[in-house]
Amino acid sequence: KVNQIEIDKDYLYISVSKDEKESYQPKSIIGLDRNTTGHIAVCANLSSGKILKLGKSAKHLRNKYRNIRKQFQSKGLLKCVKQIKDKEARIIKDLNHKISKRIIDECLKNKSILILEQLKGIRNNKKHSKSFNGNLNSWSFYQLETFLKYKAKLNGVIIEFINPKNTSKECSKCGNIGTRINKIFKCKCGHVE
Numbered sequence: 001k002v003n004q005i006e007i008d009k010d011y012l013y014i015s016v017s018k019d020e021k022e023s024y025q026p027k028s029i030i031g032l033d034r035n036t037t038g039h040i041a042v043c044a045n046l047s048s049g050k051i052l053k054l055g056k057s058a059k060h061l062r063n064k065y066r067n068i069r070k071q072f073q074s075k076g077l078l079k080c081v082k083q084i085k086d087k088e089a090r091i092i093k094d095l096n097h098k099i100s101k102r103i104i105d106e107c108l109k110n111k112s113i114l115i116l117e118q119l120k121g122i123r124n125n126k127k128h129s130k131s132f133n134g135n136l137n138s139w140s141f142y143q144l145e146t147f148l149k150y151k152a153k154l155n156g157v158i159i160e161f162i163n164p165k166n167t168s169k170e171c172s173k174c175g176n177i178g179t180r181i182n183k184i185f186k187c188k189c190g191h192v193e
Contacts, residue, residue: 021156026113030106032148033167034117034141038183041099041144045110049173051193052106054099061091092140100147107157114157116145117164 006013028047034040040055065088072080107114119141152159171178171187178187185193 018154020153023156023158024111026158027111028113029115030103030110030112031115031167031170032103032117034119034144040095040141041103043103043106045106045112046175048110049191052102054102055095058092058095061088061095093143096140096144096147100144100151103148104151104155104157107152108155112157114148114152114159116148116159116161117167118161119145119164 001017002014003017004013004015028045031044031046033042033044035042037059038056039053040058041053043052043054044050045052065084068084069081072078072084103114106112149159151157166177169177169180169185171185171189171191173191174187174189176188178185178191180186185191
């Protein structure tokens with residue numbers, strides 16, 4: 001429903017309203033692990049054990065644009081640094097939109113509830129290396145969370161938040177705590193990822 005239209009010299013502003021869908025009764029659970037390295041979103045359907053990995057290109061994009069900004073900064077081209085930073089932000093925003101849409105579509109397809117880690121205050125911990133802090137501070141987890149929230153609300157998907165402790169060590173097949181060494185995960189039930 002179109003509420004209001006305003007026109008000025010350069011832009012057309014349109015205000016619209018869209019009805020939210022009613023929440024459905026969830027039949028399964030999808031857990032979402034948001035990461036700073038590797039894939040920025042890893043979904044696990046706890047009933048089927050299916051894993052969905054999204055956003056592997058984000059780390060490459062951040063490193064690419066960080067190096068370009070360093071080159072421009074060393075030459076004193078600060079206007080170019082801002083342009084590159086803005087371009088990177090637009091690309092990451094587009095990537096987060098696509099990832100959030102894919103996650104919500106997966107929830108709708110399986111009639112699932114979406115479980116996210118409560119990451120409030122994650123940047124307050126200063127016990128990390130300098131390179132990891134750089135990744136942590138350029139991590140757009142809150143933007144992805146915001147996109148997920150509004151898309152879930154529009155489509156009737158329920159989102160709940162949990163404590164992030166041991167979520168990366170939890171098996172997507174049986175739910176028990178397994179052992180994780182770097183990117184390799186092993187569980188007592190025999191599941192290896």
